[in-house]
Amino acid sequence: MSATALVTGLGIVAPTGLGVEEYWSATLAGRSGIRRVTHFDPTPYPSRLAGEIDGFEAAEYLPSRLLPQTDRMTRLALVGADWAFEDAGVVPSELATYDVGVITASHSGGFEFGQNELRALWSKGGQYVSAYQSFAWFYAVNSGQISIRGGLRGPSSVLVSDQAGGLDAVAQARRQIRKGTSMVVSGAVDASICSWGWVAQMAGGRLSTSDDPARAYLPFDDRAAGHVPGEGGALLVVEDAEHVKRRGAPRVYGEIAGHASTVDPKPGTDRAPTLQNAIELALGDADMVPDDIDVVFADAAAVPELDRAEAEAITKVFGPRGVPVTAPKTATGRLYSGAAPLDLAAAFLSIRDQVIPPTVGSVSARPYEIDLVTGAPRPTALRGALVLARGHGGFNSAMVVRAAGHRHV
Template identity: 80%
Template sequence: MTEVVVTGLGIAAPTGLGLDAYWANTLAGVSGLGRVTRFDPSNYPARLAGEIRDFAAEEVLPSRLLPQTDRMTRIALVAADWAFADAGVVPADLPEYDVGVITASHSGGFEFGQNELRALWSKGGQYVSAYQSFAWFYAVNSGQISIRNGLRGPSSVVVTDQAGGLDALAQARRQIRKGTSMVLAGAVDASICPWGWVAQLTSGRLSERDDPARAYLPFDDRAAGHVPGEGGALLVLENAEHARARGARVYGVVAGHASTVDPAPGRDRAPTLQKAIDHALADAGAVPDEIDVVFADAAAVPELDRAEAEAITKVFGPRGVPVTAPKTGTGRLYSGAAPLDLAAALLAIRDGVLPPTVHTTLSERYELDLVTGAPRRADVRSALVVARGQGGFNSAMVVRAPR
């Protein structure tokens, strides 16, 4: 079976733009949560977010792209540039059909759509941008990245909410096993605008607290919902032989993946997160004792936290594996969250350190070995990343240290 490796990381998060800034701040326990600044949140029940505050698209992208792109896509385009640069790849130098792009999306370009609908309502249809036909669409990041870099390999988009980022990486792995040399995969989401905010509030899962240190507390007795965020990560996945042939630096191996869907509410069947974890381990040819850390989904909704803690405990035993959720410092980035966690898992493997879960105090009701307070030194050879999307989507992925 073809081995698929990760050779490049492009990270954009509320705690740092670029790999080095994100990782340093994550290990330092820096929080990117704060009061929303992209609009006035005063009249909304939830007022905190993980915003990327120092991103200036006009400084890093051609001016022709700005009128046709949502903030989400602008961040994704830059993250793609960083991922390719980190992998030591110049896309234009590669055969155009050898590289694909597979991304995930939670909500599409909400802010772009909001602005054009405002123009329609207030001024009339002649004031609506022609770019509205695609700038809001779920697949736009895959399309714009492909066009910008001249990539014509297999490309697609996955829409499974927070689980989508891992599912996109799994799709990339499948395409590489079918013969594609390289795929850029992952997700970036950004919908911190009034229209997007109202849509997120309908989930009933947003924290309504105003203190960033008390707002997003997974596995804590005080848990009362999550704080949304923007950003994510795009990763360069590659055929291992192709990577070796060009002398690439390898972060790790995508060793296993599985996805499941929970039964509809009211059914007698049990949730299927544990099944996703079990199948991911089986796909990786791994047993629970081989996993050195779990990056949790960390919903911060009591019943969802309980279900995740029970699944982890059933697979690994009580306090049987370190668990961490660095997304407490960024907010939940929807489809961008799990690729960011996967990038953090690969950096944990590289540096032998587990990032902390900030703010949270572990409840005694959960039999987890949660990494809190400070980073923990560890020999990390394999990591499991777990993600769940609203609607019952579950995804789990195993990555290993390079050989």
């Protein structure tokens, strides 16, 4: 029998809160972290809102030697990993070096660090470019820096599949657990709210241009007109069930039960999108049926044709309004590769507290025939949850999680 992959620790860095309980209380209260960009002057750009993290001072958490060699993204990831291990009751240095791996995802790498070094190159000259530029911008830098900081030499890697990458990384962590690794810290943190990163994001053509934080990011709503970007994400400690038992872990949030990823056909063909396939394959991987899923955490693109495709996939699997659907990322913005791991964390917290968080802002999903949770949290019996993520270029990822010890009969 394959090893069971349990989640025993969460490290959250989000626009709505630093740490598990701060984030979760804001999420249930429907408090939004979306506002006008402050990291740079957004006035010249058509999109001017983002989900920014307030109150994070890296020097309070990290040694000074790390600050000049890391991008904001990596600083957030290092602290998130520290918090995840602490939540799991783990001191990495006390574990066998090769028993713990690090698998993260990245959407854009260290954009802000790269922007600053390019500015130095063009304004001062090559001798003023930091030697740390050679890796601080790189997609794999979070995995590398977390590994170095914790002395972790188990299986480590990075996944790059745009906004689907966060789920794909956790799925890879589950594979490593099944191959015999005791523990993997996995998930993603992204942060590219800088002028260079902003231009790159606007090139995708999906950013909202609204200046009203309450109306800018409205998935499955008649007023939907693009998403608001954000920074942050979540790191999860994924652990073999036998290892959890042997060390007496203080808590278990639940199990990574199933996963599948697909790629949509080339635009312009008559072939259908494949998100429905990903959902069905993930359910099959978990040995579960649609009735075992009590809530769906949607990708929630807030682009009408993409919302329609996602709603149709959900409806075809679960039936019209057959399962509650929520998108708490409307309060944080889309955090790119960090968005889906944060949704995973929210799914586990929903199961813990038996409540579904609301979708902030959106008020009507009638055209889409889905049961969108809006306005206030919805108390309900929760044992299984489905988390969806889609990346630009046709990436789809679906992950099923459930309460620890719960199996489909």
